[in-house]
Amino acid sequence: MSGIKASAADRRDARFGYVLAAPSLTVLFLIILFPVLSALYTSLHEYTLIAPNFDIFTGFDNFRLALADAEFRHSAWLTIRFVIGVVLLEFVIGFGIALMLNKVERFKPIYYAILLCPLLMNPVIVGLIWRMFLHPNLGIVNYLLSTVGLGPVNWLGDTKIAIWTVIMVDIWHQVSFMIVLLLAGLASLPKEPYEAARVDGANAFQCFIHITLPMMRTVIIVTLLIRLIFAVKTYDLIYIMTRGGPGVATDLVSYFIYRTAFVGLNIGEASAMSIILLTAILGLTAYLYRYMRSIR
Amino acid sequence: MAGIELRNISKVYGNAVLAVDDVSLEIKDGEFMIFLGPSGCGKSTTLRMIGGLESISKGDLLIGGKRMNDVDPADRDIAIVFQNYALYPHMTVAGNLGFGLKLRGFDRAEIDRRIRAISDMLGIQPLLDRKPGQLSGGQRQRVALGRALVREPKAFLLDEPLSNLDAKLRAAMRTELIKLHHKVGTTIVHVTHDQIEAMTMGQRICIMKDGRIVQVGAPLEVYRNPVNTFVAGFLASPPMNLVAGRLEGEGQGTLKAVVGAASLPIPDAFRAAYAARSGSEVIVGLRPEDFHQSPMGDRSSPASVVVVAVELLGPEVILVAELGGTGGPEIMARMPRDFMARPGAMLQLHYDLTQMHLFDAASGTALSRPQLA
Structure with missing residues (x-):
């Protein structure tokens, strides 16, 4: 292409393309880029809600404060553990179910429909339903446990159990996402290597280890990364089910930022935390993007 | 093993x-x-x-x-x-x-x-x-x-x-x-x-x-x-020409396969095997490679054809022609590479009769005859 100049017609086409894209680009800038830039601006200032125009530039003070905040560090560390737990458990359960469903021949659409139900629900609804199910005295879960002689469990009120309850509900809600992606991956695998492996003498387990896993590598990594990015942002479930409690036992970072900004009214520091979270998610996304390009 | x-x-x-x-x-x-x-x-x-x-x-x-x-x-x-x-x-x-x-x-x-x-x-x-x-x-x-x-x-x-x-x-x-x-x-x-x-x-x-x-x-x-x-x-390319015909006559020299206007006498070696089917409909199988430009003694029978198309393959020429004259069944014949003919022209080819195959018109099974070595 070098050395060849675009013709007048090409340049006209390119200009027309920009004109066509301009309205939607403008809207995107206004509703996405502007708030991000505004948060970045706020994070570098001492910001007061009652006098928004008198903010003082404080450099990286807000970031320093945020990183020094034991509660922020606690919720960041809790989020990391939550994300790893949720993603790993969902992956193991999801892969298991996907492998089973891949062998199913009859009623496949029905299984799909059942599996997709939780995914179609709003997280707020999921939280509300499970809060009712898990109510210590009136919930159906404890009632069922009592019928087999197991004592009532304080699902959301016990500091040791609450985080696992949230993880369990998140798995219930999101595992079908894993199943659907992994199942699509499994369905697209070629059949012939399996036949070759059977002739070569591989049993089902060896086929899984030597054929399925390596051939699914890309799908697995992409699925894990997507799910990871979404899990870091978990907010609605916490807001509906525990509000970060009991104490700070389920205080995931998104919810903690919300509290800092709109309960503690510490807008500058909350903005700084948002920027830190955004950087982490952007890093993951960039890695996902680069990985997906590298496998082409 | x-x-x-x-x-x-x-x-x-x-x-x-x-x-x-x-x-x-x-x-x-x-x-x-x-x-x-x-x-x-x-x-x-x-x-x-x-x-x-x-x-x-x-x-x-x-x-x-x-x-x-x-x-x-x-x-x-x-x-x-x-x-x-x-x-x-x-x-x-x-x-x-x-x-x-x-x-x-x-x-x-x-x-x-x-x-x-x-x-x-x-x-x-x-x-x-x-x-x-x-x-x-x-x-x-x-x-x-x-x-x-x-x-x-x-x-x-x-x-x-x-x-x-x-x-x-x-x-x-x-x-x-x-x-x-x-x-x-x-x-x-x-x-x-x-x-x-x-x-x-x-x-x-x-x-x-x-x-x-x-x-x-x-x-x-x-x-x-x-x-x-x-x-x-199925075998060979182009495959054997299979054309509808009729087995007619009897006795020495008169038993023949009639295909449209052409008639191909049955060689003595096969006469005994085919005589009983005289008068019945048959499918005549003629291999493209058994058509020749010149006679092969008493083994071959002349057959006139009208050229439909000539396909030049390089090492050989495939002649597409109507057997017995215009309107006859279309056949393919393998000709040497220097063969030339104009579409519409009438030609005299010679078919190697010992290589003729006859099949039952209804079932498609070969009529039994002495095996060719």
Whole structure:
């Protein structure tokens, strides 16, 4: 292409393309880029809600404060553990179910429909339903446990159990996402290597280890990364089910930022935390993007 | 090494579809056997049943004299080369070659020794560290063959292994497979729909149609004495001309096959066999290569044709013409490369009568006659 100049017609086409894209680009800038830039601006200032125009530039003070905040560090560390737990458990359960469903021949659409139900629900609804199910005295879960002689469990009120309850509900809600992606991956695998492996003498387990896993590598990594990015942002479930409690036992970072900004009214520091979270998610996304390009 | 025997084998899919219907065949130890037939004739299914990738609905399969119906593919000691090679995409060439040996618990040194020997033999030594995605079609084909060879199995099952290659490479690989069979001497069952592969490679051809065996025999035997119009029309390219006709007259010199305006006398050698069918409708089979420009003594009969088209192939010319005059049945004749004719021209050709085939008009079965050597 070098050395060849675009013709007048090409340049006209390119200009027309920009004109066509301009309205939607403008809207995107206004509703996405502007708030991000505004948060970045706020994070570098001492910001007061009652006098928004008198903010003082404080450099990286807000970031320093945020990183020094034991509660922020606690919720960041809790989020990391939550994300790893949720993603790993969902992956193991999801892969298991996907492998089973891949062998199913009859009623496949029905299984799909059942599996997709939780995914179609709003997280707020999921939280509300499970809060009712898990109510210590009136919930159906404890009632069922009592019928087999197991004592009532304080699902959301016990500091040791609450985080696992949230993880369990998140798995219930999101595992079908894993199943659907992994199942699509499994369905697209070629059949012939399996036949070759059977002739070569591989049993089902060896086929899984030597054929399925390596051939699914890309799908697995992409699925894990997507799910990871979404899990870091978990907010609605916490807001509906525990509000970060009991104490700070389920205080995931998104919810903690919300509290800092709109309960503690510490807008500058909350903005700084948002920027830190955004950087982490952007890093993951960039890695996902680069990985997906590298496998082409 | 071992022979393979199929006894009344059938394959039924889902209670209804009969893919293979009562096939019995004995493949001798060390034989190069071809399964030939159009798509959907059951040849691949039969091969996959021998390999153990498909269950056998009815009948017995014996490999080396032992019944193998319920034996796992891994324990049949056979190797399969698949149409699209079925290489393990994530393993290197060496990994692909060694996988089966590794699973069978061979030690590292022995695996390396065999991989080296096979890759030398197939000329894929420089490719050992590459992955299948980085190989050309012909190279993948060699790796797939190598993966089969490295196990030193009792028999090779090849499922249309050459059909994904371009014409030139296919011809080269044909020769290599023949050489390979000479070298290792193992039983080979080769499935193909390509009649050139069948004619050139096999010691015997098994022609299948609609799940049944139509004819089994050495390539030339099948070519010379097709049992019905299906085999006659399937082998060779261009295939035998099959035209509707009538057997007329009787006695010496008067029994003849009448096709449109042309009439072809029946040679004395066949007269006794055909005389009883005089007066009945037949299908006359005339091979394109048995039309000649000049008479061949009393073996041939003149036949006038009207030229429809002339196809120049280089080494030869295919003449498309109407037999017996305008409006007669269209036939193809193989002419020497310097042959020239204008469409519409009337020509006199000579047909080698000893090569004429007659088939029953209703069933398409060859009318019995003394076999041609």
